[in-house]
Amino acid sequence: MKTPNYRIDVLENFSVAGVAYYEGEKSRAVDQAVAETACGAGWAKDVAGSIATGERDTGPKKLAVKPIGLGVKASKPGISKGEVA
Numbered sequence: 001m002k003t004p005n006y007r008i009d010v011l012e013n014f015s016v017a018g019v020a021y022y023e024g025e026k027s028r029a030v031d032q033a034v035a036e037t038a039c040g041a042g043w044a045k046d047v048a049g050s051i052a053t054g055e056r057d058t059g060p061k062k063l064a065v066k067p068i069g070l071g072v073k074a075s076k077p078g079i080s081k082g083e084v085a
Contacts, residue, residue, distance in 0.1 A: 005032060006051070007030075008027075008034075009025070010038075011023065011053075014041075016038065017034075021038065021044070036051060041056070042054040043056070
């Protein structure tokens with residue numbers, strides 16, 4: 001585990017690398033990568049002020065869902081559907 005060397009105030013709930021951070025947490029110790037990610041996205045504020053707090057994107061989002069096809073193939077060559085091996 002990396003040594004926490006930054007302190008952040010959490011502005012909204014988020015999760016990084018499976019670790020949850022909750023709105024209202026004050027002066028939470030985190031490593032540089034988490035601090036840069038969270039502060040850059042506007043989810044947290046660097047207590048020392050060395051990392052700029054980004055603008056939170058609160059606009060509506062649109063998901064582009066692609067349909068997928070699921071199928072079953074014969075596990076042995078030469079066996080067609082309906083046949084028993």
